[in-house]
Amino acid sequence: MGDILKRGTSADGGVRIFAAVTTELAEKARKIHDTFPVATAALGRTLTAGVLMSAAGLKTETDSLTIQIKGDGPLGSIIVCADSKPNVRGYVGNPFVDLPLNAAGKLDVGGAVGRGSLSIVRDLGLKEPYIGQVPLVSGEIAEDITMYYAKSEQIPTAVGLGVLVDRDYSVLSSGGFMVQMMPGSTDETAQLIEKNLKNADSVTSMIAGGMTAEEIIFAVAEGIDFFIENSEVVPEYKCTCSKERMEKALISIGYDELSRLIEEQGEAELSCQFCENKYNFSKNELEELLRQASDRKKPR
Ligand SMILES: [Zn+2]
Known part of the structure; x- marks a missing residue:
């Protein structure tokens, strides 16, 4: 049934x-x-x-x-x-x-x-x-x-x-x-x-x-x-996660946290708490997110 x-x-x-x-x-x-x-x-x-x-x-x-x-x-x-x-x-x-x-x-x-x-x-x-x-x-x-x-x-x-x-x-x-x-x-x-x-x-x-x-x-x-x-x-x-959402989550941890992550781990693997899907981020990708985080940090 x-x-x-x-x-x-x-x-x-x-x-x-x-x-x-x-x-x-x-x-x-x-x-x-x-x-x-x-x-x-x-x-x-x-x-x-x-x-x-x-x-x-x-x-x-x-x-x-x-x-x-x-x-x-x-x-x-x-x-x-x-x-x-x-x-x-x-x-x-x-x-x-x-x-x-x-x-x-x-x-x-x-x-x-x-x-x-x-x-x-x-x-x-x-x-x-x-x-x-x-x-x-x-x-x-x-x-x-x-x-x-x-x-x-x-x-x-x-x-x-x-x-x-x-x-x-x-x-x-x-x-x-x-x-x-x-x-x-x-x-x-x-x-x-x-x-x-x-x-x-x-x-x-x-x-x-x-x-x-x-x-x-x-x-x-x-x-x-x-x-x-x-x-x-x-x-x-059904889960709603996506790489894009994970990117947003990474950006939202802020510039300092993100740069520490890059320094300490180089790359990152994030898993979704709801569906256990894994999302991998290379160093290049993380650095791009860091740039976006730093844009956000700048006062307008
Ligand atoms: Zn998910």
Whole structure:
């Protein structure tokens, strides 16, 4: 079953649900970063959150959002970027975290993340991006995203995220859903959703059991008159790096740093944190960048 993103709205417009199957993109992330299972789950959940949040909050082609989870656990930070397509990309501080399973016999994502904060940066093409920050609730990601919507955007939201890792460390299944109560929603609808969520299997077992994104939406919306959009949106893991962007990054470290780099190393190899692509710069190329940096340094 390929990756897919589906969205639906209740007939009265009071509730909207997004659901995504993200097995392929989570496995691509796992292969790129060579993550151990608990890091695979943490990154896969956050990438899925990126897909769902993009569907919920981004509109035009140039809109983007960044999820930044800064915890004090052994995993370090998690960074995920999403655009409106949605393409997502991300990485974790320490991909090789190895922790015992938690009390529930599950991968201990909360323990790996630890305590800290969740920040969401939404760039909607305005002068300043929107930045919202909340303390982490559990580090299990879904609860933290739920808290973000409640505190920072005042949207009652329920989020479910799940990644199942196989014995050979590959991603067996990954996906999630997000339910949001919109202005005008009734108490009755809210109670039905609450009941459905209580009765539902975990996302991981829903996806592992072969449920499609549509079926997940219908399970969450059972008893509510609901429409699902026909569109076939395929979320992907895609990086946006290029040699040109790396050049800009090198110029931006400034004249002094750059000249030190040339002096000490002669050439440079930069790797992209999101896709591990390597970019090589010869001494000549670095010297050209140094010239550009020095032009920038001169007062106008
Ligand atoms: Zn890249």
